Amino acid sequence: MNTTRRTLIAGLGAGAATFALPGLIRAQNASAHVVVVGGGFGGATAARYLRRYSPDLKITLVEPSETFVTCPFSNLYLGGLRTWDSITHGYAAHSAEGIGVIHARAEQIDGAAKKVTLSDGTVLDYDRLVLSPGIDIRWGALEGYDEAASDRAPHAWKAGPQTQLLKSQLEAMEDGGTFVMSITDGAFRCPPGPYERASLVAHYLKTNKPKSKILLLDSKETFSKQGLFKQGWEALYGDMIEWISADNDGKVAKVDAGALTVETAFGVTHKADVLNVVPPQKAGWIADRAGVTNDTGWVPVKGNTFESAQVPGIYVVGDATIAAPMPKSGFCANAQGKIAAAAIIADLAGAAPAPASFVNTCYSLVGPEWGISVAGVYYFDGEKLAEREGSGGVSPLEADASFRQAEAVYGAGWYASISADTWGTV
């Protein structure tokens, strides 16, 4: 957008408000174009909330896939508790709301010229850009784990063919086999995700192949909701799940996908029948091309708006960002998408946005009727993102069966609501 004109309209609004006729402000919004790259939790939400907040804005959503399969509840699919269809969503609501949906990949982003080049050759001009590309795998960062290795030892950390591959491997495994999961440290998508996956694979094995074992080789010394998971594992699965922490030589140093073995930091080799690697990660590659990542491989943002700290006009949300203490969750990506939308609306009007406020809750299923959660309320304290003091925390350890069951039911309720909020389908 032409800055001079924006300043002029903002000036009129502030100084000579009687001239702020409806047509003027609406025309200003109508002339602006916001492009959203990525139709996952962050991007699909940002696009719809931009529309909710501004009926006249031109909004384009760029997402290669015509359907989106959610990582949330993909562990339930692995455990046999959900169908593939029930975790798949489309973009019909976006189209119905007048959001232009283009199924292509963004290949290049020029933040100075404000242009996005798509895989089909289209070049889009934008006034503001939202990027929510999720994660990419750092291929090779774990020795032996490259893209070819993931055909044999899936990560299934992006929902899609990898998830279906892992499920078919579990189905093909003999009773008495060992499911091994290697778990990364550092920043990664969905901190409780590996342990929920272990739980629901255990549910599947207990039901179908009860002599099997699960071995979790962890690069960390502790994990999310640890006390709650361990309590549930013991109650539901006895000693089926063994967790080995980094200080007990759980850290995997090398993967041999061909042999289905992993070698730990201290040289112990473990043989798997099914091998799942939750690998080191970074922001989706398009973030590099946009120039918004720093040397961590993730994207620093201004915590009150989620505008890139490096390139003005580009707002980045979701897993790609450095947003600690908020975790990399679909819940947070959705919340950040709304904040970025509000910040863009304010910025286009030449105003400051209202203070940012966020929530996260990660529900995990330990068994079909055993739900647990971790929650937090977050805000921008003027310098950084912070958790509201006294808020949040995990489900009580001493809760009874009806509490666990209620959280399993509410977890499914959360999935329906956030799906409706993000894609318009439950």
Added chain:
Amino acid sequence: MLPPPQHPTLRGLLAALTFATVAAPGFALAQSTVSEAQILAGPCASCHGPAGQSPGAIPSIAGLTEADLTAKLTAFRDSPPAGTTVMTRHMKGYDDGQIAALAKYFAEVEG
């Protein structure tokens, strides 16, 4: 599939009305942005559904009275009813003013 938030024509009309009525000094800018209450209410939708209308197991909260909402949200924070699972952990992050804003928002919100 849920219907889009509002009927497009009506939505356009409402927008025009909003801008027309707020053309008074100091208000024009504030009204063309997203309010603090809308921001506070944003994450509630992830559990209670878009605009507080839930498609699933978590109760809808749109259209409860302001007094009822204030009482419930304050109780979750200060003396939670038996069986509360998660709302206490949330409401401990909000002060009285924010609870009042949330209560007013969900009492008045339209799908």
